[in-house]
Amino acid sequence: MKITSIITILILSIGAIQGIVYGIILFKSTKYNKIANKILAAILFLLSYRLIIQIMRLFGLGYYDSWYYIMIDLSWIHGALIYYYTKAQTQPNLNFNFKRKDFIHLLPLIFQIAISVFVRVQNLYWDGTKESLSWLGYYSYIIWMNNSTIYIIASFLITLYSYKSLKLLNSIDNRYEISKEKLTWIKRILVAFLIYFTLVLVVFLFDLIIFKSSNAGSYFYFTRFYYYPFFIGIAIITYWIGIEGFSRRNEPELMLKNTINKDEMLRLKVISEKLIDIMEIKELYKNQELSLEILSKEINVKPYLISKCLSEIFNKRFNDFVNQYRVKQVQLLLKDQENSKYTLLSLALDAGFNSKSSFNRAIKKHLGISPSELKFTK
Structure with missing residues (x-):
C-alpha cells in the first residue's frame, strides 16, 4: 500500500472515530438543546459512515455492496439536517417541532432513493450491452454511476441549505435573546459548510465539463485528482464540528427576553x-x-x-x-x-x-x- 494511501486512511479514520464518539455523546446529551444535539449527532454519524465506506474502498472492500448503496441513498439528506439543526437552535425554550411544511426539505432524499433503486434494478437486465436496457435505464445508470452527479447535487443542497440556515440565524426575532458566543460558533459551522461545499461544487462541475468533453465522454469521477482530497476535507469538517458541538452542547437555549418598562x-x-x-x-x-x-x-x-x-x-x-x-x-x-x-x-x-x-x-x-x-x- 502506498504511503499516500496510508496517510489518507489515517486522516479519514481520525475524522470517522471522532464523529462517532462525539455523535454518541451528543445523542445522549440531556441537559440543553436536546433536539439540536441529536440532529448534530445524526450529521456526525452520516459523515463518519461516509468516511468509513471510503476507508473500506481503500482496502479493496465494499465496492457497490449494500453498505455503499445505503450511503448513496442518504447523501442528499445532509442539507436538510443542517437546516433542521439551525432551526432547532433558534427556537425558544425547546419549542422546536416538525411542522408539515418542514418535511418538504426531505423531498430530495425521497427523490434520490427512488432514482437509486431504479438504477440498481437495471443490473437485473444488464448483459454488458447498451441494447439490454431501455434508453432511460441506460442513461440513468451512466449519469448516476459513472458521473459525479450525486456529489454535485449533494454539494449544491448543502450549499443551499447552509445559506438558508445563515439567513434563519440572522433573522432571529429581537424578542429573543441568544448569546453572541452561541451565534458565533453556529455561524462558523454554517460558513464552513457553505464555503467548503461551494468550492467542491465548482471543482466537480468544472472538472466534469472540461475533463469529460476533452476525453470523448470517458469519465470516472472516483479516479480524478480531487477525489480523496474531497474526503480528507470531510474528515476535517467532521472532526471540527464534533469538537464544536461537544464543547457547546450544554449552552442555554434561546430565551424570550423579559420586557422592561x-x-x-x-x-x-x-x-x-x-x-x-x-x-x-x-x-x-x-x-x-x-x-x-x-x-x-x-x-x-x-x-x-x-x-x-x-x-x-x-x-x-x-x-x-x-x-x-x-x-x-x-x-x-x-x-x-x-x-x-x-x-x-x-x-x-x-x-x-x-x-x-x-x-x-x-x-x-x-x-x-x-x-x-x-x-x-x-
Whole structure:
C-alpha cells in the first residue's frame, strides 16, 4: 500500500472515530438543546459512515455492496439536517417541532432513493450491452454511476441549505435573546459548510465539463485528482464540528427576553452609575474576595437587581464585569516602569485576581491573547 494511501486512511479514520464518539455523546446529551444535539449527532454519524465506506474502498472492500448503496441513498439528506439543526437552535425554550411544511426539505432524499433503486434494478437486465436496457435505464445508470452527479447535487443542497440556515440565524426575532458566543460558533459551522461545499461544487462541475468533453465522454469521477482530497476535507469538517458541538452542547437555549418598562429601565441605569462609581473611584474590583453579595452591601442594592442591571445595561455577567476592570488595571500597572521588577502574577493579584488560572482566563476572554503576550501590548 502506498504511503499516500496510508496517510489518507489515517486522516479519514481520525475524522470517522471522532464523529462517532462525539455523535454518541451528543445523542445522549440531556441537559440543553436536546433536539439540536441529536440532529448534530445524526450529521456526525452520516459523515463518519461516509468516511468509513471510503476507508473500506481503500482496502479493496465494499465496492457497490449494500453498505455503499445505503450511503448513496442518504447523501442528499445532509442539507436538510443542517437546516433542521439551525432551526432547532433558534427556537425558544425547546419549542422546536416538525411542522408539515418542514418535511418538504426531505423531498430530495425521497427523490434520490427512488432514482437509486431504479438504477440498481437495471443490473437485473444488464448483459454488458447498451441494447439490454431501455434508453432511460441506460442513461440513468451512466449519469448516476459513472458521473459525479450525486456529489454535485449533494454539494449544491448543502450549499443551499447552509445559506438558508445563515439567513434563519440572522433573522432571529429581537424578542429573543441568544448569546453572541452561541451565534458565533453556529455561524462558523454554517460558513464552513457553505464555503467548503461551494468550492467542491465548482471543482466537480468544472472538472466534469472540461475533463469529460476533452476525453470523448470517458469519465470516472472516483479516479480524478480531487477525489480523496474531497474526503480528507470531510474528515476535517467532521472532526471540527464534533469538537464544536461537544464543547457547546450544554449552552442555554434561546430565551424570550423579559420586557422592561421605562421606570424599571431608569432604575437600572441609576444602579449602573453606582456600579461604575464604586469600580472606578473606590476600585472595589481590587478586593480578591469580591462577590455579588459584597457588592450588594456596598451600594445597598439587592443582588438580583445588580444581576439584572449587569445583564440589561452592560450585557455582562458579574465576573466578566469585574474582571474587565482588573484587566485594565494590570495593563496600567505594566505601563509603569517601576513595576518591571514584579512578576506578572504579582501584578495580577494586586489588580484583584485571586489565582493564576482566573487571571489567564480573563486575559484570554477580554483581550484575546495569552498572558505571555500581555507585556508586548502595553
